[in-house]
Amino acid sequence: VDPISRILETVHRELAGERGGALADYIPELAGADPDRFGLAVAGVHGTVYRAGDAGEFTIQSVSKPFVLGLALAELGLEAVLARVSAEPSGEPFNAVSLEPGTGRPANPMINAGALLTTSLVPGPGPAERFARILAALSAFAGRPLTVDEATYASEHATGDRNRALAHLMRAAGALTEPVDEVVDTYFRQCAVLVTVADLATMAATLANGGVNPRTGTRVVGERAAGHVLTVMATCGMYDYSGEWLLRVGLPAKSGVSGCVIAASPAQFGIGIFSPPVDERGTSVRAVLAARRLSEAFDLDLVRHPGLSAPVLRRREDTVPATVLDLQGELDFAAAESVLADLLALPAARPLVLDLTAVSRIRPVAAGLLTATLADLARAGVSTALVGSDTGVLTGGRWFPRRADALAWTTTTTNGGRT
Amino acid sequence: VDPISRILETVHRELAGERGGALADYIPELAGADPDRFGLAVAGVHGTVYRAGDAGEFTIQSVSKPFVLGLALAELGLEAVLARVSAEPSGEPFNAVSLEPGTGRPANPMINAGALLTTSLVPGPGPAERFARILAALSAFAGRPLTVDEATYASEHATGDRNRALAHLMRAAGALTEPVDEVVDTYFRQCAVLVTVADLATMAATLANGGVNPRTGTRVVGERAAGHVLTVMATCGMYDYSGEWLLRVGLPAKSGVSGCVIAASPAQFGIGIFSPPVDERGTSVRAVLAARRLSEAFDLDLVRHPGLSAPVLRRREDTVPATVLDLQGELDFAAAESVLADLLALPAARPLVLDLTAVSRIRPVAAGLLTATLADLARAGVSTALVGSDTGVLTGGRWFPRRADALAWTTTTTNGGRT
Amino acid sequence: VDPISRILETVHRELAGERGGALADYIPELAGADPDRFGLAVAGVHGTVYRAGDAGEFTIQSVSKPFVLGLALAELGLEAVLARVSAEPSGEPFNAVSLEPGTGRPANPMINAGALLTTSLVPGPGPAERFARILAALSAFAGRPLTVDEATYASEHATGDRNRALAHLMRAAGALTEPVDEVVDTYFRQCAVLVTVADLATMAATLANGGVNPRTGTRVVGERAAGHVLTVMATCGMYDYSGEWLLRVGLPAKSGVSGCVIAASPAQFGIGIFSPPVDERGTSVRAVLAARRLSEAFDLDLVRHPGLSAPVLRRREDTVPATVLDLQGELDFAAAESVLADLLALPAARPLVLDLTAVSRIRPVAAGLLTATLADLARAGVSTALVGSDTGVLTGGRWFPRRADALAWTTTTTNGGRT
Amino acid sequence: VDPISRILETVHRELAGERGGALADYIPELAGADPDRFGLAVAGVHGTVYRAGDAGEFTIQSVSKPFVLGLALAELGLEAVLARVSAEPSGEPFNAVSLEPGTGRPANPMINAGALLTTSLVPGPGPAERFARILAALSAFAGRPLTVDEATYASEHATGDRNRALAHLMRAAGALTEPVDEVVDTYFRQCAVLVTVADLATMAATLANGGVNPRTGTRVVGERAAGHVLTVMATCGMYDYSGEWLLRVGLPAKSGVSGCVIAASPAQFGIGIFSPPVDERGTSVRAVLAARRLSEAFDLDLVRHPGLSAPVLRRREDTVPATVLDLQGELDFAAAESVLADLLALPAARPLVLDLTAVSRIRPVAAGLLTATLADLARAGVSTALVGSDTGVLTGGRWFPRRADALAWTTTTTNGGRT
Secondary structure (H helix, E strand, O other): OOHHHHHHHHHHHHHOOOOOOEOOOOOHHHHOOOOOOOEEEEEEOOOOEEEEEOOOOEEOHHHHHHHHHHHHHHHHOHHHHHOOOOOOOOOOOOOOOOEOOOOOOEOOOOOHHHHHHHHHHOOOOOHHHHHHHHHHHHHHHHOOOOOEOHHHHHHHHHHOHHHHHHHHHHHHOOOOOOOHHHHHHHHHHHHOEEEOHHHHHHHHHHHHOOOEOOOOOOEOOOHHHHHHHHHHHHHHOOHHHHHHHHHHOOOOEEEOOOOEEEEEEOOOEEEEEEOOOEOOOOOEHHHHHHHHHHHHHHOOOOOOOOOOOOOOEEEEEEOOOOEEEEEEEEEOHHHHHHHHHHHHOOOOOOOEEEEEEEEEEEOHHHHHHHHHHHHHHHHOOOOEEEEOOOOOEEEOOEEEOOOOOOOOOOOEEOOOOOO | OOHHHHHHHHHHHHHOOOOOOEOOOOOHHHHOOOOOOOEEEEEEOOOOEEEEEOOOOEEOHHHHHHHHHHHHHHHHOHHHHHOOOOOOOOOOOOOOOOEOOOOOOEOOOOOHHHHHHHHHHOOOOOHHHHHHHHHHHHHHHHOOOOOEOHHHHHHHHHHOHHHHHHHHHHHHOOOOOOOHHHHHHHHHHHHOEEEOHHHHHHHHHHHHOOOEOOOOOOEOOOHHHHHHHHHHHHHHOOHHHHHHHHHHOOOOEEEOOOOEEEEEEOOOEEEEEEOOOEOOOOOEHHHHHHHHHHHHHHOOOOOOOOOOOOOOEEEEEEOOOOEEEEEEEEEOHHHHHHHHHHHHOOOOOOOEEEEEEEEEEEOHHHHHHHHHHHHHHHHOOOOEEEEOOOOOEEEOOEEEOOOOOOOOOOOEEOOOOOO | OOHHHHHHHHHHHHHOOOOOOEOOOOOHHHHOOOOOOOEEEEEEOOOOEEEEEOOOOEEOHHHHHHHHHHHHHHHHOHHHHHOOOOOOOOOOOOOOOOEOOOOOOEOOOOOHHHHHHHHHHOOOOOHHHHHHHHHHHHHHHHOOOOOEOHHHHHHHHHHOHHHHHHHHHHHHOOOOOOOHHHHHHHHHHHHOEEEOHHHHHHHHHHHHOOOEOOOOOOEOOOHHHHHHHHHHHHHHOOHHHHHHHHHHOOOOEEEOOOOEEEEEEOOOEEEEEEOOOEOOOOOEHHHHHHHHHHHHHHOOOOOOOOOOOOOOEEEEEEOOOOEEEEEEEEEOHHHHHHHHHHHHOOOOOOOEEEEEEEEEEEOHHHHHHHHHHHHHHHHOOOOEEEEOOOOOEEEOOEEEOOOOOOOOOOOEEOOOOOO | OOHHHHHHHHHHHHHOOOOOOEOOOOOHHHHOOOOOOOEEEEEEOOOOEEEEEOOOOEEOHHHHHHHHHHHHHHHHOHHHHHOOOOOOOOOOOOOOOOEOOOOOOEOOOOOHHHHHHHHHHOOOOOHHHHHHHHHHHHHHHHOOOOOEOHHHHHHHHHHOHHHHHHHHHHHHOOOOOOOHHHHHHHHHHHHOEEEOHHHHHHHHHHHHOOOEOOOOOOEOOOHHHHHHHHHHHHHHOOHHHHHHHHHHOOOOEEEOOOOEEEEEEOOOEEEEEEOOOEOOOOOEHHHHHHHHHHHHHHOOOOOOOOOOOOOOEEEEEEOOOOEEEEEEEEEOHHHHHHHHHHHHOOOOOOOEEEEEEEEEEEOHHHHHHHHHHHHHHHHOOOOEEEEOOOOOEEEOOEEEOOOOOOOOOOOEEOOOOOO
16 A cells, blocks of 8 residues: 555544544534544545545535635636635634624635625526536536535525524625525535545645646636635634644645535645544544644645755856756746856856756746846847757747646757757 | 846836825834835845845834744744744734633734734843844844834833733733733834844745745744744734735735835745835835735745646656666655656566656655655565665665755665666 | 693704704615604603604604513513523614624614514514514504504515524524514514604603503503613613713613604603604714703703702601601602601600601602501500501501502501590 | 611621622732621611621722712713713623724723723822822712722732723823823722721712712712712613613612622612622622612612602692692602693683692702793783792792702792782
8 A cells, every 4th residue: 555545544543533522513414423434535636546534425514615715716706706705814713793894795705604605606697507506616626426415405404594694794784795595595505515535635636736626637717716715725714723723734724514624735635534523613623633643744834945955056067169057956936046146147258058958847937037037148149048858938038838748848049059 | 137136126116106005103203204215125045135225224113023933933832832822813903902712812923912922932031131132033034233223112112002001911811921011112122123125035035944044044943933933924914914915915924014014935035125104004005016016026826836847757767677767856745646656556576766866856745755665665575776966865764865965866775786 | 832842842943953964774765754854742641742843653663672672571571581682781783793602692672683582572373463462562652553664664674684684693592582584574564663753752651651651541561661671771772872871861762763762751751752864873863962952951860869858857746645747748768767767766655646648659668667667666665646638558567558549648547546 | 776777687697698709819908808798788868877797898999980980070070071981881891991993982981991091080280199189089978088908009009910901002092191000000099998888888878869978968079970970880880780780770889899889879878788709790799689689678770660649739729819729749840740731721810829838849840840831821911829838939930949948938929919
């Protein structure tokens, strides 16, 4: 078995005996859950899902919120969504009623009020179409057709006074424009969608992967929308524990009262965890512990310094015909910046060869800085050539690597040839 | 001139005409500031500072908060600090009075109450020693000896009723244990420290650089402490605008009422901006606009997907004597994970050569996953060899690259010699 | 014309030109009101109503709250009502959402949340019966059959999101047990009942008169219930202006967003005022001014000292056969207490004659104190006789004046005959 | 023994075994109190004090607040005081920090913030003079020279962080203009003044008696100021229990954390109770129970209907020369109003004699209504005469009874003679 699965199994084994928390009890479907159920999954961005423990279905509850937010962002764009729901962490629990004075905007899309509003933003001539779109989106995130647990939906529908209250408050403030009954009905359905930990891990990995489902290869939402969802999860996803969670676990996350939690590491993986007993915040006790252990095991953190890397300038040769700068690794701002000094100090009389063969990735900012500098050199009379393992493009004064073949660079020249 | 300076100059030129905001007026020293002052600086993690506009000094005000937090974290560790001050974004303004029921803990170290408490945590037999330590730390972050503006300190001292109130409230709740007068006095001094935009950029770059000042090479705080400061800045640094800021600017940041703002991009750079007119939140109007432009220009975001990269597996050769896997770029979780399948599918009969010559950085998680897998292969009888450009070490079942020469890898073998 | 009507006419004339305030605009029926309508009425406790200005109908709105509270108190008693709705002034506006933590009890029956709950307490097998009871009670308070303005009811029904929200919040907290739709529907109907200023004055006078409608002579609620309603109006009736109102106007009061206000002076009169333009609290601007003028003109205040009165001991004669104490005026605690010293100093050998011919009222506490003292004297061997203008009763050690003929006292003796 | 003392002794005996509550523990002087101490006193408005139980001294604490408010009202007037401190019940505990947005005004003078502000309003060139005035006023309310418990003052001074915080908050908001240290020092001294239950009862009786100390006969504050203090006590005196207290006890009251409580019945009496164990609101447990029993025993309530009284028109004679209306009891609005109809129906040809011999008190509103009506009759040609037991005055169209001899009326005529 692979080491990732082994880590999951270790965490599962060590935490299975944890007895903290209690079943959510406001509807029979949650109160009657089996407190011993416990499953974990990690989905990588290349399409593999690793699992341990319970593989069965449960209702997604509030973990639906970031994905419906993604759908709304994809349909309407960031500005249109922010105009209707703020994105400020409120330091308040999931069911807080405080709305922005004047506008009635809920604090953020991760609390119930904001999630109700986000749901209402999903376009649809009517509630049936709106929910159809939401179910289709959740299914696309998961990579398989999802269904609704009708008993849970019916229970939420019968007892959802607080959510109805939030919707009426927002409607009274002019923030919610759709009919309350339709919106809460759609929201209750969305919360009752059945998923497995593998589904949740895949859904989170889709966000981590810039909006493309790594298992199906389908783009579900745009890269910016996926990034915005992760940002909102980072600041607001764990309600009034969001700040400490980001310090301790280090990953954007979201919890649901059925006992499920997702977390995502941008460009790396998605996590899905499920264990019904929840703490007083409505967050699964075992899931919090498991997420901390996985965070340590995978040593990832949104804002941690990545440690030392090989120098970007692998080699410099000042041969007779030209100066050759051989770069390596990932060209980000810091890497590009460190090359600038060398470039700016080049004598005008000598051609420059920039060898990118060993470069694995070029961030746009690095492309911009290098392109601008090369253009300056060209204006100053320096003859420059870019070498890659395949053909790239330099157009409009800005250099764009060809992406068709995943940035395998080839030789190119900016000024006269070099073969 | 270099392209980074050009970007700064463009932003400076375009925003110099902005007339929004008003001078903070609660003390004469701020009310009498020149509203036309406007400076920007970017400090890279290799020690270069880029600047445009005003290069003079101003008082640091609340931008001192993250650095004193860093000092407290470095001295006491995360748990001891969190025991005294929470890290939750509160959705409240800088001078909010709400403390955690029961403990009196302030919401986070970026609001005044939390900053006062953080200041009180800095060890020192007395207030003079405490402030000496703080001034030394701020100076180390900036890379030069900083001084206090006595007039501003005296004014704050005379008018700081709200901060005194916060301190008394925390002392009444048992959260603050040091004498109120000493703590507020130290805090007023810390806020009156004089800095330039170059100082602020360097200070932020020190956080971005994992706690090592990129200009002086001095380690000011540990890597984890630096990361924790950036995390707290990400969720709480801009008060009740933190969520939207992270969506729009994408970087951990902090503002001060004198009109200064810092932002940091982990492992990339620090930004310092100064322009006195502030909005109703006490944040510099030009600085907010400038930060958004720099964020767009540098295209960086904490949670954005980094885009495509070259495949980690540059080449596979199944030659007669062995299978050679030639890896490239940065080995993070996703890269390591993508190699696992190949490794696990190797036939036992064939030796494996893992060529890391073109690898620019190995994250600990990747080292762990690869090491575990190589150990499995070894147990299964596969003979494996690691090739780098220099000697690395594999000990205790875990592979650690030698860092002395900045991860230039050389050949090594796990199982007898290399062919 | 009588001087009371003259005062009303003067106030009406002087305030008709007042142009402050604006029409409530959340439903067309209120937004379309005639801002020049302005009427005042005072109803005395003997059944006369004095009026000036507009005599037409308008919807009662929140002024229905104290009367439905009176109905609930009459049906269930104070304890049962307090168990469901608190009676604390909240310092908050009429539509505040804060409920008591744990119980969900609304702060008091004068804010919307508390009024919705109070309405739900009115017994009735169903909503139709509940509203029938409420309409009957409001009509009994007014002394004529009242009706509902169907257009206003329909508008409130269509736009009442905030009230629905409050009801759902209370139901979510377990405070409200009746179905939300039924309760808000009944509440909207109760707010849409049509009244005139004469009706409102009579309704308030019924509370002032201990629960008996002074025009019809019908007891609508018990004396204690009427007193409790006035107490709640005193502390909570004017929302977050209640404290200053009681200082400036001095009377329990209640306002409605249609522009109506009631006030009541216990045992004296009720006031009804109507003028549609309201301030930001939803209280009629002209009504506040008019109430202050009427309060000054009638010089009444709940807690004002009543000024000097004639001494309770009109005359003392120490004649040969007996000591005669001739009392006058109202016997309250202070009057009775001032007689005690005289009584306790009486020599045992001398009979006592207590002449109550000039006493106009005896409060129960005075009756109790005098009865106890007379019993002590009797035990000590003092022969005592009570003299009134008609027959009173002394039974069970406690003296009760006959009320049949409105306390016209006659001679009686406690111990043998009278000389 | 008199029946009032007997009631006090019964209540004392029945509640002495009550073991609820706990000693306030924030300073040693309160924490070390004897929990068995329990005393009650009632002071009548004629100067007698009735007592039961503990007669010793204790610190007055927050019960000083209404009396310092009375002093401020007497010195500055209602408007000047209200401009600086609001009078709204806040529904919040005694140490709440919420101030009015914009002005920083504390909610009311009964919570600590408002009391600190009220103390700062007492004129004095400096803090020593200010406290001297306060101590003199408290002593005048009590009728004896009071002193400060220096140990309690010193403890409060050392630990009063929350009160210092409130003062700094108000100073930061511009609400408090005096130096914080001076104001809190004066406030701590005022709270440490030593009193007995007899003192407290007398102080409350002084408020009940319109500002005149009933034992010394000294006017301490004006009648309006005394009434305003009682009004503020009625709505705000018992913090977030004020509403229910007024329903259950029915009297304006104030509690102090040392375990003392005062209550006052306007024109009747004052109560002082002391028993150190307090509930979670800081109110003496035995005192609350005792106040409820006394309220029932004395059957008094601010807003209760007083019950039936003898008809104001004792007798009407239509003799040959004139119509004689013989009035009795207290002439308030209701009594005067009931006579108006008779007066207005009089034939012009017949003289009127209004016999006030049996009237015990005339409220200003009744004097106004009767005077206006008599003036109308005079203009209509009716000859009228007022008969009292002594000489009254009719001047300027308004009739004022002579008060020198406590409303003993004599004959007067308005129009021509009658001897």
